[in-house]
Amino acid sequence: MPTLEKVTRTDAGLASELRLSVMRLRRRLVAERHPDNELSMNAMAVLGALHRHGELTIGELATRERVKAPSMTRTVNWLEDGGHVARRPHETDGRQVLVALSDRGRETLLADRRRRDEWLARRLRDLTPADRDLLRRAAPILERLAQED
Amino acid sequence: MPTLEKVTRTDAGLASELRLSVMRLRRRLVAERHPDNELSMNAMAVLGALHRHGELTIGELATRERVKAPSMTRTVNWLEDGGHVARRPHETDGRQVLVALSDRGRETLLADRRRRDEWLARRLRDLTPADRDLLRRAAPILERLAQED
DNA sequence: TATTGTTATACTCTATAACTATA
DNA sequence: TATAGTTATAGAGTATAACAATA
Numbered sequence: 037m038p039t040l041e042k043v044t045r046t047d048a049g050l051a052s053e054l055r056l057s058v059m060r061l062r063r064r065l066v067a068e069r070h071p072d073n074e075l076s077m078n079a080m081a082v083l084g085a086l087h088r089h090g091e092l093t094i095g096e097l098a099t100r101e102r103v104k105a106p107s108m109t110r111t112v113n114w115l116e117d118g119g120h121v122a123r124r125p126h127e128t129d130g131r132q133v134l135v136a137l138s139d140r141g142r143e144t145l146l147a148d149r150r151r152r153d154e155w156l157a158r159r160l161r162d163l164t165p166a167d168r169d170l171l172r173r174a175a176p177i178l179e180r181l182a183q184e185d
Numbered sequence: 186m187p188t189l190e191k192v193t194r195t196d197a198g199l200a201s202e203l204r205l206s207v208m209r210l211r212r213r214l215v216a217e218r219h220p221d222n223e224l225s226m227n228a229m230a231v232l233g234a235l236h237r238h239g240e241l242t243i244g245e246l247a248t249r250e251r252v253k254a255p256s257m258t259r260t261v262n263w264l265e266d267g268g269h270v271a272r273r274p275h276e277t278d279g280r281q282v283l284v285a286l287s288d289r290g291r292e293t294l295l296a297d298r299r300r301r302d303e304w305l306a307r308r309l310r311d312l313t314p315a316d317r318d319l320l321r322r323a324a325p326i327l328e329r330l331a332q333e334d
Numbered sequence: 335t336a337t338t339g340t341t342a343t344a345c346t347c348t349a350t351a352a353c354t355a356t357a
Numbered sequence: 358t359a360t361a362g363t364t365a366t367a368g369a370g371t372a373t374a375a376c377a378a379t380a
Contacts, residue, residue, distance in 0.1 A: 047306050047309050047310060047317070048298070048306050050306075050309060050317065050320060050321050050324065051305040051306040051309055052233075052298070053324045053325075053328075054305065054309075054320060054324045054327075055214055055226070055305055056230055056233075056328070057324050057325075057327035057328040057331060058207050058210050058211050058214065058327065059211055059214070059226060059227070059230070060250070060251050060328065060331035060332070061207050061327050061328075061330055061331040062207050062208055062211040063251050063252070063331070063370095063371085064251060064330070064331045065204055065207065065208070066346095066371090067251075067371095067372095076346080076347085077204070077208060078208070078347080081205055081208070084201075084205075093361080093362090094361070094362060094363095095360090095361060095362080101209070102209050102212055102213060102216075103212070103347090103348070103349090104348075104349060104350085105361075105362060105363085106348085106349075106350085106362085106363070106364080106365095107347070107348055107349075108362095109362065109363060109364090110347090110348095110363095111347095113363095126361095129356080129357070129360095129361085130355075130356050130357080130361095131355065131356045131357070131360065131361040131362070132356095132360095132361060132362080133361080133362065149197070149201070156200035156203065156204055156330070157196050157197050157199075157200040159330050160196050160199060160200055160203075160330075161196060163326065167326050168196070168199065170319065170322055170323055170326065171199060171203060171323060171326060171327075172199050173319055174319055174320060174323035175199065175202045175203045175206050176202075176206075177312065177316050177319065177320060178203075178206035178207065178210050178320075179202075179205070179206040179209065179210075181210055181213070181305070181308050181309075182206065182209035182210040182212070182213045183209070212347095212348085215348090215369095216348095216349095225369075225370085227370080242338080242339090243338075243339060243340095244337090244338065244339080252370090252371070252372090253371075253372060253373085254338075254339060254340085255339085255340075255341080255342095255371085255372075255373085256370070256371055256372075257339095258339065258340060258341090259340095259370085259371090260370095262340095275338095278337095278338085278379075278380070279338095279378070279379050279380080280337065280338040280339070280378065280379045280380070281337095281338060281339080281379095282338080282339065335380100336379100336380080337378100337379080337380075338377100338378085338379080338380095339376100339377090339378085339379105340375105340376080340377080340378100341374100341375085341376075341377095342373105342374085342375080342376095343372100343373090343374085343375100344371100344372085344373085344374105345370105345371085345372080345373100346369105346370090346371080346372100347368105347369090347370090347371100348367100348368085348369080348370105349366100349367085349368080349369100350365105350366090350367085350368105351364105351365085351366085351367105352363105352364085352365080352366100353362105353363080353364075353365095354361100354362085354363080354364095355360100355361085355362085355363100356359100356360080356361080356362105357358100357359080357360075357361100
């Protein structure tokens with residue numbers, strides 16, 4: 037039997053299965069977010085990016101999180117209102133805006149890091165070590181699928 | 186070194202990484218949906234569930250897709266307006282409503298199945314066979330994470 | 335009383351379009 | 358002209374609360 041067709045069909049099935057799993061797991065993750073965590077998951081992701089990479093512009097943050105600039109403007113507005121980040125003008129390009137993590141933002145990030153993944157981490161601990169290892173290797177591939185053009 | 190703490194920390198990291206990957210990939214999947222596909226991804230998932238399992242109630246569909254009943258009512262309304270499904274009363278329990286795939290819905294499902302995963306399937310073909318195989322094994326685990334209580 | 339589904343309402347996240355300021 | 362960011366607006370998807378019908 038033609039292997040190509042088999043592979044293609046199997047890949048379509050995998051795509052379908054993977055898509056459904058991702059949609060459902062995301063929905064579950066949003067629902068299970070710790071109630072006393074005042075920041076959205078996306079806002080926390082922005083704090084994490086700033087922690088890892090230092091100051092970033094709105095555009096860089098938007099590209100990184102795969103959202104459009106207006107969405108990132110709004111997220112940064114929330115974070116700034118809460119005192120978690122600060123905007124400052126770019127030194128040489130007056131159009132750009134640099135966003136930096138504040139001390140409070142860093143505290144929030146570090147304090148929440150342990151508890152914000154509580155639900156998922158608990159579920160992960162219920163898996164076999166082999167399954168957990170498999171997910172550990174799968175996560176970067178999922179990330180790459182999301183990032184590629 | 187305390188192995189437990191190490192493992193716990195690593196799992197928290199995995200949870201974080203997995204969460205971000207899932208959020209971003211889902212966002213990308215929604216953005217890359219074929220423009221001439223008139224049905225939302227969730228509506229298509231409902232058609233798929235009806236195809237696999239036959240008639241289901243609103244409540245069963247809601248549980249399966251991990252949404253609340255009002256959300257599923259709305260999705261089923263769309264599908265019914267488009268002639269893709271039909272409601273009929275439950276034989277013995279007047280409160281429940283059975284939803285069945287129509288011929289048109291089945292055609293829509295089968296015709297769209299190949300193309301609706303086009304983007305993801307193409308990305309998957311760009312992966313190495315090993316990575317693809319890894320995702321094939323990871324998908325059910327993600328599904329289980331989404332489904333468990 | 336409890337359950338199933340619907341209606342009403344509101345919220346979150348995201349996008350596109352139009353605009354401002356700067357390059 | 359082109360780019361970075363903001364503002365205005367709209368749409369999709371979801372939830373909770375209140376309600377109706379039935380068990």
